[in-house]
Amino acid sequence: MSILVLGSISFDAIETPFSKVDKILGGSAVYTSLAASYFTKQSHSKLNLVGVVGGDFLKSDIALLQQHGVNTAGLQIKQNEKSFFWKGRYHYDMNKRDTLVVASNVMEKFDPMIPPSYQDCEFLILGSLSPSIQKQVINRLNKRPRLIVMDTIDYWIDRAWDTVMKVIQTVDILSINEAEARKIAQEYMLAKAAQKILAMGPRYLVIKKGAHGALLFDKNHTFYAPAFPLKDMTDPTGAGDAFTGGLVGHLVRCASISFEDMKVGVMIGSAIASFCVEKFGPEKLIHLTQEAINKRIQQLVALVQFKKELSGSYLS
Amino acid sequence: MSILVLGSISFDAIETPFSKVDKILGGSAVYTSLAASYFTKQSHSKLNLVGVVGGDFLKSDIALLQQHGVNTAGLQIKQNEKSFFWKGRYHYDMNKRDTLVVASNVMEKFDPMIPPSYQDCEFLILGSLSPSIQKQVINRLNKRPRLIVMDTIDYWIDRAWDTVMKVIQTVDILSINEAEARKIAQEYMLAKAAQKILAMGPRYLVIKKGAHGALLFDKNHTFYAPAFPLKDMTDPTGAGDAFTGGLVGHLVRCASISFEDMKVGVMIGSAIASFCVEKFGPEKLIHLTQEAINKRIQQLVALVQFKKELSGSYLS
Numbered sequence A, B: 001m002s003i004l005v006l007g008s009i010s011f012d013a014i015e016t017p018f019s020k021v022d023k024i025l026g027g028s029a030v031y032t033s034l035a036a037s038y039f040t041k042q043s044h045s046k047l048n049l050v051g052v053v054g055g056d057f058l059k060s061d062i063a064l065l066q067q068h069g070v071n072t073a074g075l076q077i078k079q080n081e082k083s084f085f086w087k088g089r090y091h092y093d094m095n096k097r098d099t100l101v102v103a104s105n106v107m108e109k110f111d112p113m114i115p116p117s118y119q120d121c122e123f124l125i126l127g128s129l130s131p132s133i134q135k136q137v138i139n140r141l142n143k144r145p146r147l148i149v150m151d152t153i154d155y156w157i158d159r160a161w162d163t164v165m166k167v168i169q170t171v172d173i174l175s176i177n178e179a180e181a182r183k184i185a186q187e188y189m190l191a192k193a194a195q196k197i198l199a200m201g202p203r204y205l206v207i208k209k210g211a212h213g214a215l216l217f218d219k220n221h222t223f224y225a226p227a228f229p230l231k232d233m234t235d236p237t238g239a240g241d242a243f244t245g246g247l248v249g250h251l252v253r254c255a256s257i258s259f260e261d262m263k264v265g266v267m268i269g270s271a272i273a274s275f276c277v278e279k280f281g282p283e284k285l286i287h288l289t290q291e292a293i294n295k296r297i298q299q300l301v302a303l304v305q306f307k308k309e310l311s312g313s314y315l316s
Helices: A028-040 A059-067 A131-139 A154-159 A161-170 A178-185 A190-198 A239-251 A259-276 A290-303 B028-042 B059-067 B131-140 B154-159 B161-170 B178-185 B190-198 B239-251 B259-276 B290-303
Strands: A002-006 A010-015 A020-026 A046-054 A070-078 A084-090 A097-103 A123-126 A147-151 A173-177 A204-208 A214-217 A222-225 B002-006 B010-015 B020-026 B046-054 B070-078 B084-090 B097-103 B123-126 B147-151 B173-177 B204-208 B214-217 B222-225
Touching: A002 A028, A002 A131, A010 A097, A020 A028, A028 A046, A028 A059, A028 A070, A028 A239, A028 A259, A059 A070, A123 A131, A123 A239, A131 A161, A147 A161, A147 A239, A154 A161, A154 A178, A173 A178, A173 A239, A178 A190, A178 A204, A190 A204, A190 A214, A204 A239, A204 A259, A214 A259, A222 A259, A222 B290, A239 A259, A259 A290, A290 B222, B002 B028, B002 B131, B002 B239, B010 B097, B020 B028, B028 B046, B028 B059, B028 B070, B028 B239, B028 B259, B028 B290, B059 B070, B123 B131, B123 B239, B131 B161, B147 B161, B147 B239, B154 B161, B154 B178, B173 B178, B173 B239, B178 B190, B178 B204, B190 B204, B190 B214, B204 B239, B204 B259, B214 B259, B222 B259, B239 B259, B259 B290
Parallel strands: A002 A046, A002 A123, A010 A084, A046 A070, A123 A147, A147 A173, A173 A204, B002 B046, B002 B123, B010 B084, B046 B070, B123 B147, B147 B173, B173 B204
Antiparallel strands: A010 A020, A084 A097, A204 A214, A214 A222, B010 B020, B084 B097, B204 B214, B214 B222
């Protein structure tokens, strides 16, 4: 099996009500790859990165990805340019953030390059970046991957509506947050928004609700994955991308991808996302262990399990 | 078995982004009683109301409560006074509301009266009203009920901190929303806030998160009940009170009240609350059927059930 991860690779500056960092490894491709790596390693799957950085990018950060089994053959390094930079500030309610600086830099003219060894990919993750680039990567693959997962953000929905809509039509899973779902569907109620979005093309829709968990929809079913009730939270950056990494990391194991597989996938995604927010940037994702992941999954499962049967005729 | 429900009984005026009503039956005791009535009827339990209304209160509304099996022997009618009136406005995010008018009227000098036939109550629900009145009712019972459930709101936490704290120390279950939990614990993270609140006295804490479900805590366990993803929502007024009615309606059936019983109880509470918000005021709660309740419970259970086992060693 082989996963191709397309996404941004950046330096981030992050402020929260409690602390801040000025320059830290970030970007959707980084969070997604690191999260997925714990699952691909175990299933002996390839994890192929497509992205671009500037000459200022740290060799140690590339080495870090490689140590996690990420193939960087598709990572372009533009020596005379600067890496993508994002600065954001979170409020007490960390579901909300202000973007303070976006310096596209090397992303401005990003022309994604697909190495021949990537062409056999069965899973394609279109991390959040320009929908034109997401589309280009689909077009540059000789055959359609078995599963295409797309993430996008407000920024692109506002600036590139038509292209976002075109990409949505071609993917299997759309993974977005509450506000994005409402914007795309132009509908406030999520259960209604979900059906509108599914009618656009995707087979599955994941609506991430931060500290409130995630909803999974297909045309006939709904599932709810809780968020782990953390005692401390440091930085929500990348949690949604880590979620996708965990979800797809699970799906790689599945022969065919049913709603039941998706249910387990969003539980895994939620577990991995809960680690992500515990430290600044991808710090926590870098140092996970199988034991810690297994324990968190069990805690998440316990959160929604009850022994007593609520039978079909509770009142009779 | 016998439940005593103390709470407000009011006329409400409600505005939402989509519609409004000028005068509708409301109050915590009304929502809680109506919700509980479907369960007490089935378990042949008594449902005893304690409250006060003015001479302007409608005989038809009293008859309505009685038709639902609510004993109104403890309902005082002050002919020369006006009933409690509340006016509120909801935003698109209906988890947030502004209180526009609070006219205490007859509630100002409410001196709760406990009919002798109420003295054997095993379950006491202290609906949201002045904590002094909540305390008075506990004191006026000859023996402590088997279970005391307390709800309170921002308004009382801000204005009667010391008394709220005193009542909290004496109850078994505290049922509040996210903002109230953070205010009482003076702690933002809910998992930490919960432990602080449990250390104050209650055996169980329910934190209601509106459209995001509810968290249940004891000192060693956490459980998450999802909210039903509704396609339409009309008016969230009283949903939290209906939740408590459903929860206690279930607990009446339980021989001893374990965490497992509480899990089922919060699922039932969430199911009933999801009905409440579908129409203005208590309209939907008035016309529920056993069939509709059973179906909603099943839908809620299905929302968090998955077939595939996430075993203790998912990664190995």
